Amino acid sequence: MKKAKRLLLPVAMAATLLWSYLVPDAANxxxxxxxxxxxxxFPSSIVLTGLLFVGAYFSYRVLSTPAGPSRRAWDLRAVSALELGVIHSVVTMVTGIVFSLTQWGKAWQWDPRQTxxxxxxxxxxxYFALRAGIADEEKRESNSGAYMLAALLPMLFLIFVFPRLPAVQQASFHPNETVMQGQLKGAYGFVTILSVTLVSFVSVRLYRLRVRVELALLNHGHLETDRRSATSDSVVRPVRLPKAN
Structure with a gap:
């Protein structure tokens, strides 16, 4: 049973990849x-948005938790989600550049959505530059958590609001919602839904694995620290030696 479950994911990914090449070409x-x-x-951009909200929630938990192991664990969860989001943001950008090159003739058009x-x-x-520039662990946790919450709205504006402004839609080469809704029917729609599902599932598994490993390392570090503290705190009682005759 376990072996069958392990084989299910690669089989589903291979089937989705094959199906994506067999569907009829998109029009327009x-x-x-x-x-x-x-x-x-599209799936990478969707999962990226979800990871932003996850990272923001864990950042809030960082700021609402006193300094200590618990806050460090929340910070670890936030960083793990946002690091995974970096992968999806790069995939989104790279696939967008490839799309621009194949459809519009240039890899970079200074299109409003690209910009x-x-x-x-x-x-x-x-966010990661800020974390890298702060050596103190507690300050790094609090400052990066505050930055993430402050940056969430501007980032969401750039993803959802700005591209849908009428002036931007008129100037952009990017396919508008009307065109894309016309494509997301039949086999094209099924493959898109399946791709989103698979990318989301793989991302959740990777996130859980990363957090599990990091928490194990964190707990191991605490155990080592406790052992050293116990050794250093041991009391040595003075012993009176008999006087030599």
């Missing part, structure tokens, strides 16, 4: 056969 694109990169661009996502990645990356 310059290179319809290459528009299927959307199957991996807004680049700004998003800069704000996102500043």
């Amino acid at each position: 694109f310059q290179r319809p056969e290459l528009a299927r990169i959307f199957f991996w661009h 807004s996502f680049l700004l998003f990645m800069i704000i996102y990356g500043a």
Whole structure:
């Protein structure tokens, strides 16, 4: 049974990949056969958004928890989610660049949506730059948690609000919602849903594995610290030696 469960994921991924090449080409694109990169661009952006909210929630828990092992554990969860989000943001950007190259003839068009996502990645990356620049553990936890909560709204604005402004939609080469809704029907829609499901499932598994390993290392570190403290705190009683005759 366990072996069957382990085989289920790679089989599902292979089937989804194969199906994504067998579906009919999407209409209304310059290179319809290459528009299927959307199957991996869209799921990564969806999972990225979910990881942002997860990281923001854990950052809130960091700020609402007194300094100590518990807050360190919340910080670990936040960082694990946001580091996984970096992977999805890179996949989203790279697949978007490939889409731009194949459909519009240039890898970078300074399209409003490309630019807004680049700004998003800069704000996102500043979180890790902030953490890297603070040596003190407690200050790193509190400052990075506060930054994440402060940066959440600007990042969500760049992802959801800015691209949907009327002026931006008119100037953008990016497929609008009307075009994409027309594609998400039949086999194209099924493959998209399956891709989102698989990418989400793999991301959750990777996140849980990372947190489990990091928490185990954290607990091991606490045990080692407690042992050293117990050894250093041991009291040595003075012994009176008999006087030599």
